[in-house]
Amino acid sequence: MKVLVAVKRVIDYNVKVRVKPDNTGVDLANVKMAMNPFCEIAVEEAVRLKEKGVATEIVVVSIGPKAAQEQIRTALALGADRGIHIETDEEVQSLQAAKLLKAVVDKEEPKLVILGKQSIDTDNNQTGQMLAALAGMPQGTFASEVVVDGDKVNVTREVDGGLVTVQLNLPAVVTTDLRLNEPRYASLPNIMKAKKKPLDTQSPADLGVDLTPRLTTLKVEAPQTRKAGIKVGSVEELVDKLKNEAKVI
Amino acid sequence: MSILVFAEHDNSTLKSATLNVVGAAKAIGGDIHVLVAGQNVGGVAEKAAQIDGVSKVLVADNAAYGHQLGENLALLVAEVGKGYSHILANAGTTGKDFMPRVAALLDVAQISDIMRVESADTFVRPIYAGNAIATVKSSDGIKVITVRGTGFDPVAGEGGSAAVESIDAAHDAGISSFVEAKMAESDRPELTAASIVISGGRGMQNGENFHMLEKVADLLGAAVGASRAAVDAGFVPNDMQVGQTGKIVAPNLYIAVGISGAIQHLAGMSDSKVIVAINKDEEAPIFQVADYGLVADLFEAVPQLEAELKKVL
Numbered sequence: 001m002k003v004l005v006a007v008k009r010v011i012d013y014n015v016k017v018r019v020k021p022d023n024t025g026v027d028l029a030n031v032k033m034a035m036n037p038f039c040e041i042a043v044e045e046a047v048r049l050k051e052k053g054v055a056t057e058i059v060v061v062s063i064g065p066k067a068a069q070e071q072i073r074t075a076l077a078l079g080a081d082r083g084i085h086i087e088t089d090e091e092v093q094s095l096q097a098a099k100l101l102k103a104v105v106d107k108e109e110p111k112l113v114i115l116g117k118q119s120i121d122t123d124n125n126q127t128g129q130m131l132a133a134l135a136g137m138p139q140g141t142f143a144s145e146v147v148v149d150g151d152k153v154n155v156t157r158e159v160d161g162g163l164v165t166v167q168l169n170l171p172a173v174v175t176t177d178l179r180l181n182e183p184r185y186a187s188l189p190n191i192m193k194a195k196k197k198p199l200d201t202q203s204p205a206d207l208g209v210d211l212t213p214r215l216t217t218l219k220v221e222a223p224q225t226r227k228a229g230i231k232v233g234s235v236e237e238l239v240d241k242l243k244n245e246a247k248v249i
Numbered sequence: 250m251s252i253l254v255f256a257e258h259d260n261s262t263l264k265s266a267t268l269n270v271v272g273a274a275k276a277i278g279g280d281i282h283v284l285v286a287g288q289n290v291g292g293v294a295e296k297a298a299q300i301d302g303v304s305k306v307l308v309a310d311n312a313a314y315g316h317q318l319g320e321n322l323a324l325l326v327a328e329v330g331k332g333y334s335h336i337l338a339n340a341g342t343t344g345k346d347f348m349p350r351v352a353a354l355l356d357v358a359q360i361s362d363i364m365r366v367e368s369a370d371t372f373v374r375p376i377y378a379g380n381a382i383a384t385v386k387s388s389d390g391i392k393v394i395t396v397r398g399t400g401f402d403p404v405a406g407e408g409g410s411a412a413v414e415s416i417d418a419a420h421d422a423g424i425s426s427f428v429e430a431k432m433a434e435s436d437r438p439e440l441t442a443a444s445i446v447i448s449g450g451r452g453m454q455n456g457e458n459f460h461m462l463e464k465v466a467d468l469l470g471a472a473v474g475a476s477r478a479a480v481d482a483g484f485v486p487n488d489m490q491v492g493q494t495g496k497i498v499a500p501n502l503y504i505a506v507g508i509s510g511a512i513q514h515l516a517g518m519s520d521s522k523v524i525v526a527i528n529k530d531e532e533a534p535i536f537q538v539a540d541y542g543l544v545a546d547l548f549e550a551v552p553q554l555e556a557e558l559k560k561v562l
Binding site: 017094117138139154157158161214222228238241 | 316323359378382426445469488494513544
């Protein structure tokens with residue numbers, strides 16, 4: 001079966017972000033960018049499904065500026081077969097991203113679509129669910145285990161309080177949690193091979209999706225910084241401070 | 250303006266987070282209705298009717314909603330929610346699962362994890378793991394919102410007397426089914442609602458050593474949390490994880506034991522009122538946010554803490 005994986009280019013997760021002095025956003029100039037960690041897990045899961053003989057073809061799609069092709073090439077180096085780049089320099093919000101992906105799903109007709117559960121920049125946790133709704137597919141969100149069985153897929157989901165397993169009819173959408181798998185590294189030969197894999201570029205207009213944002217960001221601020229605390233010398237002093245100074249116990 | 254609040258429950262108990270979501274609805278202002286969707290939820294509906302400030306409780310009691318499957322809930326909430334200006338749910342895993350689906354069905358954007366209300370169409374939410382705070386304005390007719398419970402004070406769970414109305418909308422999308430649930434058992438308070446949280450990280454070395462934290466937690470009536478490192482190492486189950494990808498907590502007192510304080514962990518606890526760090530590494534980033542830091546070996550400090558608390562409590 002065909003598997004579609006969506007990946008996003010985001011700021012590297014180790015980077016300490018800086019809010020721009022004019023409060024219009026976060027400073028992304030000269031900052032290290034990378035594939036969203038949850039998307040890496042999505043790619044890895046698709047590759048594992050292919051290695052198990054469940055998936056026959058892996059198509060990776062990314063929406064964003066020209067530079068997002070780097071992340072598609074990374075996914076190709078990890079084992080995806082071909083890429084689709086929906087190129088735009090405009091801001092793409094979750095609903096519009098879901099509509100773009102829906103257009104790709106209509107054309108490619110994958111049996112399984114795998115996305116990360118959230119991107120670490122906007123922290124929305126929406127796109128997979130929105131895509132599933134638009135495509136009329138069931139969803140297995142926050143997956144820590146995915147088992148394809150004939151025309152169904154069993155997904156174990158990480159929920160508040162524990163784990164829940166659901167069975168979904170294929171085609172279905174799955175969003176990955178961190179514990180689904182441990183992504184591999186791309187080897188140099190695979191990175192070289194990935195350069196020759198097909199990558200098709202489209203525009204949001206080609207897919208008939210209007211990117212007009214529904215949400216306007218009025219300002220972005222740095223969070224309140226906490227006051228520097230003190231170091232205590234002993235457990236006795238700590239308990240005394242908590243009881244008599246902070247009065248929290 | 251009227252606001253629909255989705256009640257979070259397990260078919261028998263109303264989750265306390267619902268009270269915080271009603272608190273957020275109050276901050277928006279307007280007539281507040283609560284939707285209870287599930288199976289055999291009469292008791293939950295009665296509790297919901299007692300929530301302060303709620304004027305009506307809508308009950309959808311049907312097997313299709315028994316396991317809170319997102320496919321079915323979204324159809325229900327999108328239909329019922331059409332007549333409202335705002336639809337709110339707690340930003341727990343249930344709300345995060347079905348609410349974006351509701352938004353897509355209504356063709357509106359969703360505003361995730363709001364921590365403050367500026368006005369009926371403008372909300373404040375964290376981005377980049379809480380390292381930036383965005384103020385966003387929505388132009389949609391219906392605002393679909395998930396609420397960060399710790400950002401809003403809970404309303405009283407008693408004293409209200411809302412009318413209870415049953416609705417028979419039975420939406421079964423028929424594309425998904427429940428197989429099984431494996432819930433972690435615990436007598437301690439719920440992590441996201443606890444007023445004191447004690448968390449362990451990689452420094453705990455193994456799951457057995459978490460018993461040391463549990464003993465302290467029991468003295469304080471605290472919940473026990475963990476960093477991702479401790480969860481990934483298999484010390485404790487993942488529902489104990491505090492952080493960007495786990496639970497967001499803002500207790501009065503957060504005690505971080507053997508936790509270095511990575512950005513992703515701080516995202517889940519840096520709104521705590523008082524933070525205590527116990528770590529043997531003086532350079533650990535957790536000390537930059539801790540109100541009280543103790544540089545010490547946790548295997549000596551935690552038993553001492555237990556003994557000391559026994560003296561003073």
